[in-house]
Amino acid sequence: MWRVDGRPGAAPPADDRGLAYGDGVFETVAVVDGRPALWPDHRARLARGCTRLGFAAPLERVDAEVAALAGQGDGVIKLIVTRGSGGRGYTPPTDAGPRVLARRGGVPERPVHWWREGITVHRCVTALAVQPALAGIKHLNRLEQVLARREWDDPGIAEGLMADTRGNVVAGTMSNVFARFDDILCTPPVADCGIAGVMRRRIIALAPRLGLRPRVRRLTWDGLARADELWLSNSLVGVWPVARLERRAWPEAAGARACIDALAAAGTIITPKGWHSP
Template identity: 50%
Template sequence: MNDEAVPFDDRGLAYGDGLFETVLVRDGQPLLWDEHMARLEEGCHRLGIAFPGHDRLACLPACSGPGLHVLKLIVTRGSGGRGYLPPTDAEPRLRWRSSPFSPRRAHWTDGVRVRLCELRLGHQPRLAGIKHLNRLENVLARQEWSDPDIAEGLLSDSSGRLIEATCMNLFWQYGPRWETPSLARCGVEGTLRAGLLRQCSLHEVDRGSDVLLEADSLWLGNSIQGIWPITSLVDSSGQLLRAWSTASLDRSLQAEAHALLGYPLPA
């Protein structure tokens, strides 16, 4: 654990000037580590922050010990600068913590209820895909509901295109075709999503929310929780829009995802 106090003038604290990763670790071995490091390195490149280095980061998962853990890494630009202008000689600050973890296994089998969010994501292609520290849109969206039976909220952008859930990526099956929203303008390119794009026939598309009512199945996924089927969708007022049965689901995408994470496929 390396989570000592952050100085008052840290730019990550002051401006969200930094990045983070949350990595699933099993018995000291990180899952989708290459994808996490690629996203972190790309984020550092986009923000102009010095990457901490693969050797420095590679030893951290082993500190988690036996069992399942989530390793959270935070990299900020460090301290200094005048207002928003960063210093030319900034020294990046790395903080990390590993915590025991247990996935929501019932969601793998029974599925989840989700809602449409009222908040719309703004476009900023220079930040699209990376996991930067300024997640205020997601915070505001997550404040829209308090019903514990609603597992997630689905977000569209300012043009009405589907993008993601508040902390998971979105997938759907449309006939024989598997699709996921394009994240060229906004949203987080999840590492599980990256792994599935690499080895599955998964298509990135621009679609509006109408596809949610037409799809044969909807799914949510990330590199920590695995893949959840969506069984019911409600609007922002709680009105049911569509329901799906888990009885005859094509679980091929879930099987691919869980193989990447070492999770079992529901019976």
């Protein structure tokens, strides 16, 4: 059940600018044993997104919603913050009050072998537009990802990788991407498009403990094919090793498994049922 401004079962009005224009931001937070994992990072990104869009983040209300929904056990909290109600036209109203929508749900069930053995990934045709004004934040307009996700219906394909209109690989439809070249762990910049993932940030900080040197570098499709390992990450799945992208297969993913173990030990991911490192 959704909560709207703290009211269970309520619905946002039809004049909400998030509904009309995608004028807002969202966060998807993993709840690990009753604790919202990486919440300071989610909270900071939400605040940056509101500031980028030009309205004040209602952080006290957001904090209250997270506290009310964290509960016990594992789960997922979805937060949406919109600019609030407004009339016709794109011009933001000066007197709009931000609206907070929140919901707790269960953990999506996915095959444990996606973590153990890796996933199959689709190369998306849909490209990400270069738009630095919106890059990095989780704004509500996800139409590029919607179009990309329509490109496959094979349940054996877990995710799709997207490049920008210049041909640089940026991210998955719902994930950030890492490529390991020997002891260098590369992830693309998100200054022009893409999302600055909270799990991406955590993996960059964790990499030296795994014997890896993190680097933010542009990646191409040809470059990915030369990588020793390919990983995808987000706050719900943690890390998925990639087993296949088009004709390229990666039979080994020791680095990804070590990263999963480290994230699980720190309590920052929901450990997949049946997970263990071979």
